[in-house]
Amino acid sequence: xxDPGLLASLLASSIRAGTxxxxxxxxxxxxxxxxxxxxxxxxxxxxxxxxxxxxxxxTGNPWLGVLFGGIAGMVLAFxxxxxxxxxxxxxSITGLMLVLLGLGITGFLGRNYIGEVAFYIDPVKIPVLSDxxxxxxxxxxxxxxxxxxxxxxxxxxxxxxxxxxxxxxxAVGEKPEAADSMGVNVDRVRYIATLLGGFxxxxxxxxLSLAYAKLWTEGMTAGRGWICLALVIFSGWMPQRAVxxxxxxxxxxxxxxxxxxxxxxxxxxxxxxxxxxxxxxxLLFSVIRKRVAFGAPAALGVPYIRGxxx
Amino acid sequence: xxxLITPVLSIAASLVVVGILLAAIGINPVEAYIAMFTNSxxxxxxxxELCVKTTPLILTGLAVAIPLRAGLWNxxxxxxxxxxxxxxxxxxxxxxLPGYAMLPAMFLTAxxxxxxxxxxxxxxxxxxxxxxxxSTLLLNYVAIHWVEYMVYGPMRGREVYNFPYTDxxxxxxxxxxxxxxxxxxxxxxxxxxxxxxxxVIKKTHFGFSLRIVGANPRAAEYAGINRQRMxxxxxxxxxxxxxxxxxxxxxxxxxxxRPLISTGYGYAGIPVALLASGNPxxxxxxxxxxxxxxxxxxxxxxAYSVPVAIVYVFHSLxxxxxxxxxxxxxx
Numbered sequence: 001x002x003d004p005g006l007l008a009s010l011l012a013s014s015i016r017a018g019t020x021x022x023x024x025x026x027x028x029x030x031x032x033x034x035x036x037x038x039x040x041x042x043x044x045x046x047x048x049x050x051x052x053x054x055x056x057x058x059t060g061n062p063w064l065g066v067l068f069g070g071i072a073g074m075v076l077a078f079x080x081x082x083x084x085x086x087x088x089x090x091x092s093i094t095g096l097m098l099v100l101l102g103l104g105i106t107g108f109l110g111r112n113y114i115g116e117v118a119f120y121i122d123p124v125k126i127p128v129l130s131d132x133x134x135x136x137x138x139x140x141x142x143x144x145x146x147x148x149x150x151x152x153x154x155x156x157x158x159x160x161x162x163x164x165x166x167x168x169x170x171a172v173g174e175k176p177e178a179a180d181s182m183g184v185n186v187d188r189v190r191y192i193a194t195l196l197g198g199f200x201x202x203x204x205x206x207x208l209s210l211a212y213a214k215l216w217t218e219g220m221t222a223g224r225g226w227i228c229l230a231l232v233i234f235s236g237w238m239p240q241r242a243v244x245x246x247x248x249x250x251x252x253x254x255x256x257x258x259x260x261x262x263x264x265x266x267x268x269x270x271x272x273x274x275x276x277x278x279x280x281x282x283l284l285f286s287v288i289r290k291r292v293a294f295g296a297p298a299a300l301g302v303p304y305i306r307g308x309x310x
Numbered sequence: 311x312x313x314l315i316t317p318v319l320s321i322a323a324s325l326v327v328v329g330i331l332l333a334a335i336g337i338n339p340v341e342a343y344i345a346m347f348t349n350s351x352x353x354x355x356x357x358x359e360l361c362v363k364t365t366p367l368i369l370t371g372l373a374v375a376i377p378l379r380a381g382l383w384n385x386x387x388x389x390x391x392x393x394x395x396x397x398x399x400x401x402x403x404x405x406x407l408p409g410y411a412m413l414p415a416m417f418l419t420a421x422x423x424x425x426x427x428x429x430x431x432x433x434x435x436x437x438x439x440x441x442x443x444x445s446t447l448l449l450n451y452v453a454i455h456w457v458e459y460m461v462y463g464p465m466r467g468r469e470v471y472n473f474p475y476t477d478x479x480x481x482x483x484x485x486x487x488x489x490x491x492x493x494x495x496x497x498x499x500x501x502x503x504x505x506x507x508x509x510v511i512k513k514t515h516f517g518f519s520l521r522i523v524g525a526n527p528r529a530a531e532y533a534g535i536n537r538q539r540m541x542x543x544x545x546x547x548x549x550x551x552x553x554x555x556x557x558x559x560x561x562x563x564x565x566x567x568r569p570l571i572s573t574g575y576g577y578a579g580i581p582v583a584l585l586a587s588g589n590p591x592x593x594x595x596x597x598x599x600x601x602x603x604x605x606x607x608x609x610x611x612x613a614y615s616v617p618v619a620i621v622y623v624f625h626s627l628x629x630x631x632x633x634x635x636x637x638x639x640x641x
Contacts, residue, residue: 039444079630094630096443096580097625101626104622105619107618108335269463280449283445288438
């Protein structure tokens, strides 16, 4: 019999660990829906984490940190957008270089911030509801950003599937030539989707340093960016499904940590391999079951050149 | 000569951007660059370190360049290097082979392990069209954690206190060093391999098929070349070189297995291969350039306490500028 108190705290931590993944996954869903593949999540997240931390430390306002974490993410996403949309370069390689760039710059500039204490975003207990036994701890005792993430998933779902803007993003990701002939500016839509996505990925990083870990260390994203790439596929490019996926992977993260703390005989290092192996398996399933069934945008990763057929 | 314009401009532009970053933290970039240069080229030890850093970069450069010839991105050289290092270490520590057989056996097992590790994404690509960039990259993390698991657990040495190291290799399992520096035999091995593979690509049927598949997949089909097979072979060949790089690192430099045997050599192989446009002889040149950046990075670290992460900034900027240059010239 599992102790319900332990289970409740495990589920609550899963949500906390899943929130940065959720922001990042939502950001990448928007970007990929427009047909742009941004593999640079790991680099953008770490840049968001560092910028957020530094801004919070310097201004004393963690919310300003989150904002600037998002803006920093947007700047890196702009580099990606410029290369993949304007220069029509290989998106995979550009994205990969963003990872090196982000890890490099933050390692370089961030060294003096290690061990510093910034201002953080603290949990807010929702009155009455947070007093419900167990449920209150699991659902109603988080920081505001955790609630905003869920709200955001709903908003993005609405925008993508119920508004004209969403329709344009999806059209550009599926059949850019058709969207173009309908008068949609393909490059513009892709730029907006990539920048917006970058902002959310940056916020995911800032959440990591300002609300989850509450510190800054070099390379603190520790592979979360790669996991989110798999989460995008796992959720079938649907914002509403990303919520579940993010909390699930957040739970995996927490579980490996708790098992280690409890001295269970599973090697910490072997546990760390699990998310990567799971990611490869998820990818494999998605290609075996044909991408269409999984809902990948048809033009994902393909630069659009007007008047040129594939 | 026109082919040189993009690489040279890319390097210059990267130096400028990194210079701005250095200036931002209060370091005179011109002074720093001069220090990098003099420390690498004006002393016996500087030159030895340059060769030490260039050696794995030649091999990982080839590990990226060969599959790239067939149109494949091998981002997994880092993991293949770790697997090669792991395999070589197992032979060095547990095989009890006679001295003369030790190094050849380590070399071969490292080559086979690197190859096998690269075969996984290669087969998944050929059979299921699974994006090789993602699969090779994810496998890096698996390989790195595998080595960590081994040195924290089953392979941890008896004489290492609590450090996550294996014991030191026996003498027969280490590469000879020269001139009282860390300069070792692996340098010549890497150069020999680069020259051999240059002729293999240029003169053999395999090399011909490789070039055709990369340049024009449809023509390759008409010529009766099995594209799937070339995907697997080229990736495995690349993995082999990275595996050998791993063996050379543990038996020439580290003399034991431990975490972090590579400071991103596998990832640096990408710009090395791109700068050389996939030509094995030019890989030696571009590997030397990146070797210089590595040595320069550690000079900056000791002289100005600049974090080594600056090397990654160099790598990514050079690749981005090359890609931008290529795109602009294409238009």
